[in-house]
Amino acid sequence: MENKDLERKIETALASLDHIQRAEANPFLFTQVMEKMTSPAPGILKPMVVWQLAASIILVVGLNLGLGFYSFQKNSSPQQPTENAYFNNHLYYY
């Protein structure tokens, strides 16, 4: 008896979609889709902003490279031994 009731419930549930009607899509769908197609997707930057960002990055990288090159040249140029260096060497020999 209980089993029959269970089976009947299962059959009813499985048949519940037999006469399903179609739901209506949003009536403003066309306008929304057109709007979505013309507006840039969120997260996408305008070309002008992209160029400004790229220029800023190039400037920062360029300045860093210039500074690095300048300090490298300064360090590698021949230098006169300082007084302390002379005395250190002198003490070492004796």
Added chain:
Amino acid sequence: MREEDLIQSLQNGDENAYRSIMDQYANMVFNTSLSIIQNTADAQDITQEVFVEVFQSIKKFEQKSSLKTWIYRITVTKTLDEVKKLKSKKRGFMFTRVFKNKEERSMPDVPHFHHPGIELEQKEAASILFLAIEKLPDKQRVAFTLHKVEQLSYKEIADILKMSLASVESLIFRAKQNLQQSLKTYYKHHT
């Protein structure tokens, strides 16, 4: 208008063609997505995304299948993507449930979706069936929904899912078996 002419007009960016295709397929896309994702707001968003995709990719459409099949395919893909996103969000939520007490954790799933196209006397049974459909593996869920809700033939489903007819038959057979099992478990715990 012949389908080839409509596709040509779409490829030329004709706004009337856009309107025409949406008049023709909007309900189909919305209903397919709604029955799979079981949430009206999500289905509306997906419907918008499907048509944006259709209009943006129409130039790449090679007409190897009908326009309807192609639109169905985009709808199913987009909807399943969204289902996956929701599932991964849910998994994150489930992790927090580990810290809840035993009684809260064992709360049974309750039917939450009421399809607007179901007759009043069938609403309860249908919402329980939708709950069971939600638990099916993705392919079974899609094949069963396309067959039962969209009333598509196995051949049409095979074209949309790019599968053989036998595979679709097998998918729907297994879906029905799984649904029977889920419903049995549900009714045993709710009598």
